[in-house]
Amino acid sequence: xxxxxxxxxxxxxxxxxxxxxxxxxxxxxxxxxxxxxxxxxxxxxxxxxxxxxxxxxxxxxxxxxxxxxxxxxxxxxxxxxxxxxxxxxxxxxxxxxxxxxxxxxxxxxxxxxxxxxxxxxxxxxxxxxxxxxxxxxxxxxxxxxxxxxxxxxxxxxxxxxxxxxxxxxxxxxxxxxxxxxxxxxxxxxxxxxxxxxxxxxxxxxxxxxxxxxxxxxxxxxxxxxxxxxxxxxxxxxxxxxxxxxxxxxxxxxxxxxxxxxxxxxxxxx
Numbered sequence: 001x002x003x004x005x006x007x008x009x010x011x012x013x014x015x016x017x018x019x020x021x022x023x024x025x026x027x028x029x030x031x032x033x034x035x036x037x038x039x040x041x042x043x044x045x046x047x048x049x050x051x052x053x054x055x056x057x058x059x060x061x062x063x064x065x066x067x068x069x070x071x072x073x074x075x076x077x078x079x080x081x082x083x084x085x086x087x088x089x090x091x092x093x094x095x096x097x098x099x100x101x102x103x104x105x106x107x108x109x110x111x112x113x114x115x116x117x118x119x120x121x122x123x124x125x126x127x128x129x130x131x132x133x134x135x136x137x138x139x140x141x142x143x144x145x146x147x148x149x150x151x152x153x154x155x156x157x158x159x160x161x162x163x164x165x166x167x168x169x170x171x172x173x174x175x176x177x178x179x180x181x182x183x184x185x186x187x188x189x190x191x192x193x194x195x196x197x198x199x200x201x202x203x204x205x206x207x208x209x210x211x212x213x214x215x216x217x218x219x220x221x222x223x224x225x226x227x228x229x230x231x232x233x234x235x236x237x238x239x240x241x242x243x244x245x246x247x248x249x250x251x252x253x254x255x256x257x258x259x260x261x262x263x264x265x266x267x268x269x
Contacts, residue, residue, distance in 0.1 A: 003098070009067065009090040012074035015040070016064040016091070020099055021055045026267060028128050029060040029101035033088060033112035035245075039070030043109060043245040046252055050107070053256060057263060059105075062095040084115050089123065096126060103128035105266065107259075110134045110244065117223070120201040129266050130205040131259055134244050136215050137222045198230060205234040206262045208255055210242030235262065 001020045006013040017040060032047045034040060040063035041048055051061040066087050068076030077083040092104055103126050106116035113135040120127055205227055209216040220236055227234040237258055242251040 006072075007064075007090065007094040009087045012067045012072065012087075014064055014067065014073070014087060014091070015071035016062060016094070018060065018062045018095065018098065019051060019055050020060045021058055024058045024060065026058045026060070027102040028105055028267065029062060029095055029099050029103075030054050030105045030107055030131075030263075031091060031095055032061070032063045033106060033108040033115050034066065034069065035110035035112045038109075038112070040065050041070075044247050044252070046109075046246070047107075049252070050256060050259070053260065054263065057260065057267070059263065059267075060095075060099045060101055062091065062099070064091050081115070081118060085119055085122070088115055088119055089125075092125060102126065105129035105131060105263070107131040108133065108135075110136060120203065121199045123200060125201045127201045127203045129203050129263075131208075131262070132205060132223075133208045133246070133255065134210065134213060134215065135207060135219060135223055137219045199227075199232065202230070202232055204266065205232060206258065207234060207236045208258060209236075209238050210244055210246060210251070211238050211240050212242060213244040215244070 001022060002017070003020070004015075004017045006015055008014075030051070032040065032042065032051065034042060034047070042050070042063075047063050051063060054061050065072035066077070066084055067074035095101065095104065105128055106119070108114070108116040108131070110133070113132040116130055116132060117135060119125060120130060207220060207223055207227075209220050216238065220238070224234065224236050239246065239251050239254050242248070242254075246252055246255060
């Protein structure tokens with residue numbers, strides 16, 4: 001059964017799409033949290049496709065747009081984590097009540113994964129799992145890797161015949177190129193480390209990164225060690241040759257296979 005509409009989050013109305021499989025005995029639901037520049041569809045419609053697959057496994061699913069994104073009202077948080085965390089807490093309350101479900105599994109990518117992790121660290125929530133893709137943490141080393149990655153990418157593209165013609169006719173947006181290159185440095189400490197080093201909501205976690213993502217090495221190590229320190233069962237998977245948003249269908253399929261196996265184990269525990 002599909003239900004869509006708006007729920008209240010402070011003064012804003014946020015758009016959601018919820019699917020409740022008929023005759024489902026599962027008391028767990030999966031709540032998707034999108035990235036900074038995304039919406040409830042997820043990157044390359046990943047959330048739509050995955051929600052359908054998770055429904056077939058018997059899980060209720062909930063996708064929504066944070067304030068100022070997609071079809072939701074209000075202004076974007078502009079990097080204000082607390083504002084987005086308030087939206088997420090309200091989404092959980094609404095989902096648990098309306099599905100209804102007893103426990104929620106978070107599914108987030110990039111900044112969405114960061115919001116999921118921070119929620120688990122700060123609040124006592126009815127969580128039974130964390131599925132976190134490209135979960136970031138800020139560091140100087142990661143910033144330099146992102147700058148190097150952007151420079152390398154632009155240098156390669158500069159030799160494409162189409163771009164050579166654009167360069168010769170002065171049709172390259174140099175300002176946008178510069179912004180893209182220096183953005184990792186300007187964003188500074190956007191994804192701060194967990195201050196207490198502890199998680200209030202304790203639940204199993206699965207971390208998935210793309211091998212070619214500049215944040216992979218540093219972020220995966222930080223969060224794996226933090227989860228181990230908190231004695232929280234976790235899995236770490238690196239998708240070979242994949243990037244930050246996993247745009248290729250083969251990468252998405254690998255993620256889906258990993259998540260399906262992980263969810264089946266969670267469902268039987």
